[in-house]
Amino acid sequence: MTRSANEISGLACKAAIGAGFPPAQAQSFGDAVAVHLAADREAEVLSRALDDVSDSPILRLPLLMDDVLRMMRIAGPEMALTVQPGDEVLVLSYAALLPVGVISCEVDTEGDLPKLNLVVDPAQSTRAALPPRITAPEALVDKLSALAAKTYVPASAASRSAGAGAGDIDND
Amino acid sequence: MKDIAPPPPQTALRPARDVMRLARMGAMFPTRLSFLRVLMRQLAREGARLTRPVWQIDAAGFGHAVYSIPLGGHVYSLVAISTDLPDHLRTDRVIATAWDTTYVLYDGVPDASEIARIRQNAPLQEAGRFTERDLVLSRANKSVRLFAHVVERLRAGGQPDAALINTVGYLMRTTAVYGNGKFGIADRALIAGRGGLGGPFAAEMLTVWMIRSFTHDLAEHLGGAPLDPDLKRHLGIGNSTGLGMAPFLVSHPVLLNNWMQARETALARVRAVKTLTDEERERVRRLADRAMRHLAQWQVPDRLHQARIDVLRSEWDLLRSWLTDETLGAPQPLDSLMARTATLSTDTQELTVALLLEPFGALVDGLEAEMTDALGFAGEPFETVADLRAAIEARFDWALDLDFHDPEETRIFWYVSEEKLEPRVGDRHAEAGAERESPLDIARRVQALYSALEGAEDLRAFREAHPQHELALRRVQCAVQHDYAEIHDNLIGARCLPIDMLRCKLSFFGATKFDPKSDRWTRISLAQGAPLPDELDTARADDWWLPVLTA
Numbered sequence: 001m002t003r004s005a006n007e008i009s010g011l012a013c014k015a016a017i018g019a020g021f022p023p024a025q026a027q028s029f030g031d032a033v034a035v036h037l038a039a040d041r042e043a044e045v046l047s048r049a050l051d052d053v054s055d056s057p058i059l060r061l062p063l064l065m066d067d068v069l070r071m072m073r074i075a076g077p078e079m080a081l082t083v084q085p086g087d088e089v090l091v092l093s094y095a096a097l098l099p100v101g102v103i104s105c106e107v108d109t110e111g112d113l114p115k116l117n118l119v120v121d122p123a124q125s126t127r128a129a130l131p132p133r134i135t136a137p138e139a140l141v142d143k144l145s146a147l148a149a150k151t152y153v154p155a156s157a158a159s160r161s162a163g164a165g166a167g168d169i170d171n172d
Numbered sequence: 173m174k175d176i177a178p179p180p181p182q183t184a185l186r187p188a189r190d191v192m193r194l195a196r197m198g199a200m201f202p203t204r205l206s207f208l209r210v211l212m213r214q215l216a217r218e219g220a221r222l223t224r225p226v227w228q229i230d231a232a233g234f235g236h237a238v239y240s241i242p243l244g245g246h247v248y249s250l251v252a253i254s255t256d257l258p259d260h261l262r263t264d265r266v267i268a269t270a271w272d273t274t275y276v277l278y279d280g281v282p283d284a285s286e287i288a289r290i291r292q293n294a295p296l297q298e299a300g301r302f303t304e305r306d307l308v309l310s311r312a313n314k315s316v317r318l319f320a321h322v323v324e325r326l327r328a329g330g331q332p333d334a335a336l337i338n339t340v341g342y343l344m345r346t347t348a349v350y351g352n353g354k355f356g357i358a359d360r361a362l363i364a365g366r367g368g369l370g371g372p373f374a375a376e377m378l379t380v381w382m383i384r385s386f387t388h389d390l391a392e393h394l395g396g397a398p399l400d401p402d403l404k405r406h407l408g409i410g411n412s413t414g415l416g417m418a419p420f421l422v423s424h425p426v427l428l429n430n431w432m433q434a435r436e437t438a439l440a441r442v443r444a445v446k447t448l449t450d451e452e453r454e455r456v457r458r459l460a461d462r463a464m465r466h467l468a469q470w471q472v473p474d475r476l477h478q479a480r481i482d483v484l485r486s487e488w489d490l491l492r493s494w495l496t497d498e499t500l501g502a503p504q505p506l507d508s509l510m511a512r513t514a515t516l517s518t519d520t521q522e523l524t525v526a527l528l529l530e531p532f533g534a535l536v537d538g539l540e541a542e543m544t545d546a547l548g549f550a551g552e553p554f555e556t557v558a559d560l561r562a563a564i565e566a567r568f569d570w571a572l573d574l575d576f577h578d579p580e581e582t583r584i585f586w587y588v589s590e591e592k593l594e595p596r597v598g599d600r601h602a603e604a605g606a607e608r609e610s611p612l613d614i615a616r617r618v619q620a621l622y623s624a625l626e627g628a629e630d631l632r633a634f635r636e637a638h639p640q641h642e643l644a645l646r647r648v649q650c651a652v653q654h655d656y657a658e659i660h661d662n663l664i665g666a667r668c669l670p671i672d673m674l675r676c677k678l679s680f681f682g683a684t685k686f687d688p689k690s691d692r693w694t695r696i697s698l699a700q701g702a703p704l705p706d707e708l709d710t711a712r713a714d715d716w717w718l719p720v721l722t723a
Contacts, residue, residue, distance in 0.1 A: 004304070005361070006353025014588075023611040024643035059639050063632070066553040099550025125547060132304035132362055152590040153605035156598055 002133035005034040011144045012046070018150035020053040028065075028094070029058045036093035038130050043137045045089045050147060057087040061094040064116075068098060072120055083107060083114040091116055099125060180535050182440035183507055185655075189570065191432060194661040198672025199518040200679035201526040204533060204717065205434055208682030210540045211377045212703055214368050216713035218243065222385060222705035225281070229254060233394045236291055239382050240281050244368030248307070248375075249278040250382040251290045254390060262313050264347045264412040266592050271297070273344060273386070277308035277379040279358065297348070298592075302356040307369075308379040309357055312344040312387070315410060319343050319391060326395025337403055338469050338721045341685055341697040343387040345410025349376045364546060372427065372543055373681060377698075384409045384699050401704065405712075406721045408700030411683070414693035415595045418673040419586060422612050425650050425657035427545040431680050432656035434539040435525075441535040442528045443507035453500040455531040459717065460492050463527060466718040472687045480519055487520040530717050551649030557628045560648065564622045567651040570660045571615035572622060582616070583666035585609035597670060597692070613664045617644035684718060 013030030017023055033046055049057050064081060071079045083091050088107045095105045095116065101124025108115040190196065202209070226238035234256055240249040257272045274294040282290065286305065293300030297311055318340040322332040351373070352360040363369045369378070388404050399407075421428050448456070467485045472478050494512065499505060506528050513521045529536050554560040564572070574581055585606045589596045600606045611617070621644035628634040635642065650657050662668060669691045678686070683696040701719020703712045 001301070002356075004353030004356055004359045006359045007356065010353075022640045022642055024646050025639060059636075062642065063635060067632075069553055070555075099547060125550070127547065130359070130361060132358065149590075151588060151608050151610075152593065153587040153596070153598070153608050155589040155591055155596050156603050156605075158599070158603070 001138075002135050004132075005038070005130040005134055008037060008134050008136055009034045011141070011148055014148035014151050015050060015144040016058055016147070018147035019050045021050075021056070021058050025058050025062050028062045028097070031097050032061070032090065032093040034130055034134060035096045036090065037134050037136050039093065039096070041093060042089050043140050045086075047140055047143055048086075049090060050143070057084065057090050060084055060087060061091055064091065065094055065098060068095070068118060068120070069100070072100065072122055077103070077120045077122060079118050079120075080108075081116045081118070083116050085114060088114045097127060099127075101125070180441045181444040182437065183443040185433075185436045185440050188655045188658075189660055191436060192656055192658060192660045194659060194669060194672040196518050196522065197659065197676035198669065199522040200676050201523050202679050202682045202684060202717070203435060203438070203526045203529045204536055204714075205438060205529065205540055205543070206680055206682035207371060207373050208377045208381070208699055208702065209714070209717075210371055211368075211374055211381065212708070212716075213537070213714050215241070215243065216703070216708045218368070220708060222382070224389070226287070227389075227393075229390065229393055232256070233390055236287065237386060237389070238282065238287065239385060241378075241382070243378070244366050244370075246279070246366060246368070247281055248369075248378060249281050250379060250386065251276045251278055251282060251287060251294065252383070252386040253291055253294050255295060257313070259316070262316070264313065264345065266348065266414070266416065266594050268347065269297075269299075270295070271311040271347070272313045273311065273383075273390075275308075275310040275312070275379060275383055275386075276302070276306045276357075277310075277375060277382070279305045279307050279363075298355060300355060304358040304362060306357040307351065307363060307375045309348075309350040309355060310346050310376075310379055310383065311348060312346045312383060312409070314344050315340050315342060322391045322399070323394045326392065326397040326399070329397065331400045332403060334403060334721055337406055339471070340410075341406070341700050342384075342408050342410035343391055344383070345412055345695065346380065346383065347412055348416075349379060349411075351376050364544070370544060371540060372431070377681065380409050380698050381702060384702070385705055388704075402722070405701060405704055405707075406719060408684075408697040408702065411678075411696050411698055412693065413674050413678060413696060415586075415597060415670055415674075417677055418670045419595050419610060419612055421659065421673050421677055422614065422663065424545070425647065426549045426654055427543075428659075429654035429657040430543050430545055433654075434543045435529075436656070437542075438529050438532075438536040438539050439510070439525050442532050443510055444504070445506055445532070445535070446504055448500050448505055452531055453495075453497065456500065456527070457492075457495050459527055459530050460488070460495055462720055463523060463718050464488055464492060465720040466684075469720060470685055474688050477686070477688050480517070483517050484519045484523065487516045488523065491516070491520065491524065526717070533714070549646070549650045549654075551646070551653055554631060554645070554649065557625050557631050557634065560631060560645065561622065561625055563648050563652050564618060567648060567658075568615070568618045568622075571618045571662075574615055574619065574662050574665075576616050576619065580666040581662055582613075582664050584664050584668060586612045586664070600664075611643055614644070614647055614658065615662045616664060617641070618647060621645060621648075 009030040012033035013026045016026035016029045101121035103119040103121055105118050108117055220241050220243055222239055222241045224239050229235040234254050236253045238249050238251050240247055253274045257270055261270045276290045276294050325332045369375050392398055470481055513524045579601055582600055584597045585600045586597050587605055587609050598605055621641040671688055671691050671694055674694055678696055683698050684700055685697040687695040701716040
């Protein structure tokens with residue numbers, strides 16, 4: 001089944017919160033998941049990212065993206081930043097969401113530690129458009145859905161009775 | 173080289189510490205920057221004509237219809253489906269599973285197979301699946317009392333009772349209008365760059381306006397006679413709006429900022445007007461009179477809200493008495509008038525804002541282009557702990573003053589309900605589930621960040637060691653660049669009234685006749701008084717602020 005980008009992003013964001021990640025990083029992860037799947041990148045890295053709340057690219061990569069912006073201001077539009085092993089694929093999806101133009105972006109895995117080689121254009125502020133439909137592996141969707149469900153709360157009777165709608169029946 | 177006209181002069185903007193209070197947001201009125209108004213102007217500019225290529229409605233009023241309209245170089249179609257709904261299933265609540273009518277706004281003109289697909293899925297609403305050709309999904313139930321009355325009167329060769337039309341205001345009310353990718357419909361990004369649908373909620377507003385036409389046509393079809401145009405125009409679309417709408421204002425801080433900034437800039441431009449022409453003075457007076465009649469026709473069952481309306485009526489009489497040639501002939505008269513309302517209620521002040529914007533389209537209308545947020549927030553990262561702390565002190569001093577040890581300041585928590593995945597609020601000290609609360613506790617988070625920064629030296633190291641503060645940090649970054657991005661109130665405190673957030677957002681939609689049913693949900697009217705499809709090329713297209721029924 002294909003989905004809208006917003007469906008995927010929203011589900012992934014909730015899943016990350018359900019897995020125990022803080023909301024801001026969960027939001028970034030949600031956005032990155034849509035980019036990642038749209039680019040047909042390895043879905044397994046998304047699943048793995050959710051497994052360890054103390055050691056995850058979901059925590060590391062937002063900080064790395066801020067480092068990119070800082071480096072851009074200090075050293076100019078060309079940069080190379082060290083990437084944690086295991087984050088090589090997902091970092092590309094986060095980089096695509098930078099609030100500047102990305103001229104080139106690749107990860108060099110030849111050295112001891114992977115390097116993100118990036119050329120940006122600070123004068124641009126447009127993001128690449130996502131396709132109208134995104135295909136996500138059902139196993140990933142199942143995992144995201146299960147984690148997202150951990151954020152839901154059974155509505156109390158008090159809450160239900162105070163919700164929108166005059167009562168159970170509105171025939172006025 | 174092209175000349176770029178400088179922006180019109182303006183006074184200082186009202187500060188966020190005043191504007192972004194819940195009590196003031198909960199007193200807002202629609203203005204000419206409201207999204208329905210913007211859409212009607214766009215349709216009028218383009219000379220758009222609404223057509224009805226399909227009308228497969230039987231004698232009992234059930235079946236489907238398709239309406240099409242060109243806008244911004246595209247054609248959009250509303251597929252409307254009317255089904256037989258037993259009275260015992262008619263509920264406005266989000267838990268409903270069946271409705272009188274369901275709708276899809278379609279990108280293009282649907283062929284028979286697409287109509288068949290939509291007829292199969294739209295009645296299922298959340299349980300259906302949709303495609304990127306489906307832009308908006310909605311449903312509406314009849315106002316049984318008024319719908320039956322209108323049909324009965326038309327069948328008898330008469331017209332419906334004007335007083336009843338004014339009391340109810342609509343033949344049907346929507347209980348949801350879904351956009352932006354929900355249930356597989358198109359992401360907003362797909363249409364955000366299109367002329368006409370680029371503005372916030374433009375697709376949703378187009379849907380609502382087209383649904384209104386369907387409700388008129390359905391009543392006339394069943395009644396076998398046309399409605400009087402004045403009565404018909406006063407039949408808008410009702411809506412029951414609950415908590416589902418409130419978190420949007422918190423989760424979209426840049427958008428909120430841009431809406432408020434546009435409105436406040438419009439006010440500042442109008443306040444800077446040095447003198448009024450005779451025609452402008454007369455227009456201000458006529459609009460104030462119309463507002464007075466509108467207030468007289470706005471009656472709600474809720475005792476507290478009716479008391480507010482009563483005060484507003486009384487103060488509006490006073491304000492109207494100020495609109496003399498002497499007052500309006502003085503230098504910078506609208507600035508003086510606005511300043512003079514400082515001693516009156518917040519409701520009156522905000523109605524005055526809406527009044528002052530209305531006659532000055534030339535100063536106001538271009539600002540609608542600034543009310544979108546194509547990219548989301550992208551703030552400059554803070555370099556040092558001192559920078560961040562200073563920004564918190566400057567932008568969130570109101571949050572630092574809150575005492576979160578007081579149980580009343582943490583009384584409510586926001587959450588997503590398991591049964592319908594809709595936002596709800598609970599009592600933290602009496603109900604389970606607070607450990608899963610949604611992050612609307614911005615003030616508490618910023619205060620916690622500020623405390624945690626005490627003694628920290630390296631901000632990068634702090635962020636790595638304390639990832640739980642990242643949301644608060646981002647909000648501070650955002651607030652530095654966007655004055656109106658944050659609601660300056662504690663959204664988890666016992667005094668927080670979610671309905672204030674609803675009123676703010678709904679006023680930007682263009683809603684009128686707010687009819688609060690609790691502090692958590694309200695009924696409203698949309699598109700009441702809006703131009704009928706054959707009036708888009710008339711002056712009515714942009715002259716329906718606070719409509720009144722004169723029939």
